[in-house]
Amino acid sequence: MAKNLAPISGIILAGGKSARMGTDKALLKVGPYYIIERISRVLSTMVDEIIIVTDRPERYAKYGDRTTFDIMPGNGPMGGIHAGLVEAAHPWVLVTACDLPFISTSVGRLMMQCADGYDVVVPRYRGYFEPLYALYNKNCIKVFEQHLTKGLIKITRLYEEFNTRYLEEEEMLQVEPHLERVFFNLNTPEDILKAQVWGNEPLKLQTD
Template sequence: MKGNSSLITGIILVGGKSRRMGTDKAFLKIEGISLFERVLQVMEENFTSVLLIGNCRERYFRYNLPVIPDQYSGSALGGLYTGLKSSSTELVFVAPCDMPFPSSQLIRLICSMSDGFDVVVPRTRNGLEPLFAVYRKTCLEPMRRFLEKGHYRIYDFYSEVAVRYLEEEEMAWAVDEGRSLINLNTPRELITLKEKELCL
């Protein structure tokens, strides 16, 4: 996606509290590499500009990337709004900091669908993946209205914009049997994942 890398900003949400994990999950390691660094690697492969969005934490400063505090703290929608508003490009691709196997192929596929749409979001049998998706600046105003009303579920504002749902069969080749959309929230999920990886 080198030709489009300067037209889309990569956004990594780093503001989660990791309450269910009990520790900062962004720096948990799989095969010696932290979840955050795994996400960062694929984002830097695909985008010229990458922003970190979340209340500033010193441990991110060493990556020499902009770390921008949430304008509406306490929700992923607030982080997404902050990243979209802060970007210098019309489009952003957002990812959370807790994905062990993010896929460059899937990122490129999602971004390739953005013409004529405000949102491009994967949809699987497990539901929508609004935190591994493309957003256009036209989303800012409906996002702001929902945030001001205290509605923080990301896809609630989708009814007010043009959304391209990327269906499971369209992206089957890019998701590596579902691994590409995994994120980790609890210690049990981390243990289960490591056990599965040892069996591969």
């Protein structure tokens, strides 16, 4: 499966409401695949296990090795990452979300290459952090819990408490020309139209 020196876990966050989309985003089709299936296929070339973090395991179980529920529900994606970190079998966890159809193995592997000595590797694209396609170490769990307990659910506020490696646009462009796709997340029906244009291209399943 994965070709990393150390084994790594992957999670797919799929516990959202898709209210803006009006229908379950994870099970929309982009090209020939459901979005969550697409993510799972690409993620599986980079990680040694896939955990789906969701309150609807019956819908998504087949796209991962196992599912888990949020431990502290009602906290949005941050609660999902927390549960995934707790459940993960390996120290490093590559986080993805079920509305990011075009995650790239090149960016994923770059994150892994940069991780040594840090707690988190987070891409910064067009001036914004990308916390839902980022790499977290299990040693972040305690600080996640401190924030969640206080009702602080902004993931980016965690970064100042960790030894965080910010992955800059120029670095990512060295390995991936289509960053606008990698960090494109679907929220509304209009977004689907855009995704369809890119979605018909074959999946890039780079495994080396």
